[in-house]
Amino acid sequence: MACFIVPGTEAIVVTAAVAVLKAKESKAAQLNTGKNVESKLSSAVQKLTWLAGLLWGGVILLAFEHLWHGEVVPFPPFLTAMADPAETAEMLHEMMTVGVTMAVLVTLVWAAGVAVSHVIMSRKTSETAEDNA
Numbered sequence: 001m002a003c004f005i006v007p008g009t010e011a012i013v014v015t016a017a018v019a020v021l022k023a024k025e026s027k028a029a030q031l032n033t034g035k036n037v038e039s040k041l042s043s044a045v046q047k048l049t050w051l052a053g054l055l056w057g058g059v060i061l062l063a064f065e066h067l068w069h070g071e072v073v074p075f076p077p078f079l080t081a082m083a084d085p086a087e088t089a090e091m092l093h094e095m096m097t098v099g100v101t102m103a104v105l106v107t108l109v110w111a112a113g114v115a116v117s118h119v120i121m122s123r124k125t126s127e128t129a130e131d132n133a
Contacts, residue, residue: 001066001079001080001090002066002072002079002081002091002094002099003062003094003098003099003102004058004059004062004063004099005095005099006095006099006102006103007055007102007103007106008063010055010103014048014052014055015056018045018048018052021041021044021048025042047117050110051106051110054109054110055106058106079091
């Protein structure tokens with residue numbers, strides 16, 4: 001019914017974090033504080049952008065699916081389950097179980113992807129260092 005709201009909330013928070021980090025990155029570039037700070041911020045922005053993309057993609061697909069099945073409507077109360085208190089309780093339970101599980105699972109998949117990319121990049125860096133030596 002409304003399971004997409006939990007990952008949607010996470011997506012909003014992650015998108016806001018990306019915006020803050022981009023602002024810090026541009027400020028560091030203007031101050032010319034050093035390449036190391038900029039590269040660390042750029043890496044964090046890139047990785048969080050991956051997470052935001054995963055979350056927003058899932059949220060959009062789930063919202064469309066719920067709209068298709070008539071669980072979400074374009075007029076108040078927007079979520080049809082909010083019209084009946086019994087359905088509202090069921091909706092909140094679904095958000096706490098299914099929604100949280102989806103958000104955690106997407107975040108874990110993202111973290112695994114970040115870990116794999118870190119391993120690949122560290123191997124590439126060590127191979128480059130060996131080739132230069």
